[in-house]
Amino acid sequence: MTEEKNEIEAKKDFTIELRKDMKEKFISVNANKNQFAVDLDKLTAYQLAQLVSQYNHFPKEIVSFLIWARKNSIKQNWHAVTNELTRNIGEELGTQSLGFTHYQILLDGLKNGLGANFHGSFPSTYTTGFVNGITNVMQNESAEFTTGAAYALEASAVPELTIVQAVVKKLFLLHNEEDMQDENLISFFKNHLSEWEPGHEEELNKASKQYIKTDEQKQQFKEGFFAVMKTMDTWWSGMASEIIGLQKEPKGEIK
Numbered sequence: 187m188t189e190e191k192n193e194i195e196a197k198k199d200f201t202i203e204l205r206k207d208m209k210e211k212f213i214s215v216n217a218n219k220n221q222f223a224v225d226l227d228k229l230t231a232y233q234l235a236q237l238v239s240q241y242n243h244f245p246k247e248i249v250s251f252l253i254w255a256r257k258n259s260i261k262q263n264w265h266a267v268t269n270e271l272t273r274n275i276g277e278e279l280g281t282q283s284l285g286f287t288h289y290q291i292l293l294d295g296l297k298n299g300l301g302a303n304f305h306g307s308f309p310s311t312y313t314t315g316f317v318n319g320i321t322n323v324m325q326n327e328s329a330e331f332t333t334g335a336a337y338a339l340e341a342s343a344v345p346e347l348t349i350v351q352a353v354v355k356k357l358f359l360l361h362n363e364e365d366m367q368d369e370n371l372i373s374f375f376k377n378h379l380s381e382w383e384p385g386h387e388e389e390l391n392k393a394s395k396q397y398i399k400t401d402e403q404k405q406q407f408k409e410g411f412f413a414v415m416k417t418m419d420t421w422w423s424g425m426a427s428e429i430i431g432l433q434k435e436p437k438g439e440i441k
């Protein structure tokens with residue numbers, strides 16, 4: 187496709203532009219900028235385990251985030267959005283994984299493979315900030331805003347999980363001195379990356395476009411989308427400063 191044609195396509199399909207912006211501007215989804223991806227070879231098993239113990243709060247809370255987003259689509263009678271969010275919530279709770287929730291599969295895989303129990307891991311201030319921040323975004327009264335916010339969670343899932351998968355694989359290598367072997371964990375990542383998350387993104391994208399039509403609506407959708415991405419980036423850079431210790435000396439006068 188020529189560049190000109192690409193531009194015309196992007197104007198027609200505003201989510202193309204959003205996904206492009208997301209990949210360029212946000213460290214959560216950019217392996218060239220995310221400190222955990224950049225420093226992967228320098229990190230210790232302890233640091234990687236710290237990240238996993240914080241990250242698992244996201245799959246733990248995802249259903250609650252999606253339920254919040256669905257409240258507005260129900261109120262607006264946006265059936266296609268409501269149905270897709272319901273399908274997505276069902277998947278998180280096990281419709282495609284023999285009744286095991288995705289969160290449980292992740293925790294069990296980590297426990298079987300590493301002997302480490304991340305269940306009940308204590309959320310850091312940044313993780314609590316992330317969970318409260320996304321919940322807050324999802325409580326916005328505008329359905330356009332919260333649908334855009336839910337769409338950000340889905341559109342960012344593949345690139346973010348790709349980084350998380352690399353972290354988990356490296357943790358296995360350092361801890362067990364062999365590749366990640368746990369079959370459930372291997373299929374957790376494979377299914378999310380190749381099937382579940384691309385499906386969530388595509389279906390929510392299609393469903394949203396049945397209702398998000400005017401420039402005003404697109405603007406609100408975008409604002410919800412970026413509100414989620416900013417909250418995710420604050421979390422990831424917070425985890426980097428806590429875990430990798432990138433916190434720079436505060437600038438300004440030395441007293």
Ligand SMILES: [Fe+2]
Nearest residue numbers: 278288378382
């Ligand atoms: Fe999932």
Ligand SMILES: [Fe+2]
Nearest residue numbers: 340343383386
């Ligand atoms: Fe998803």
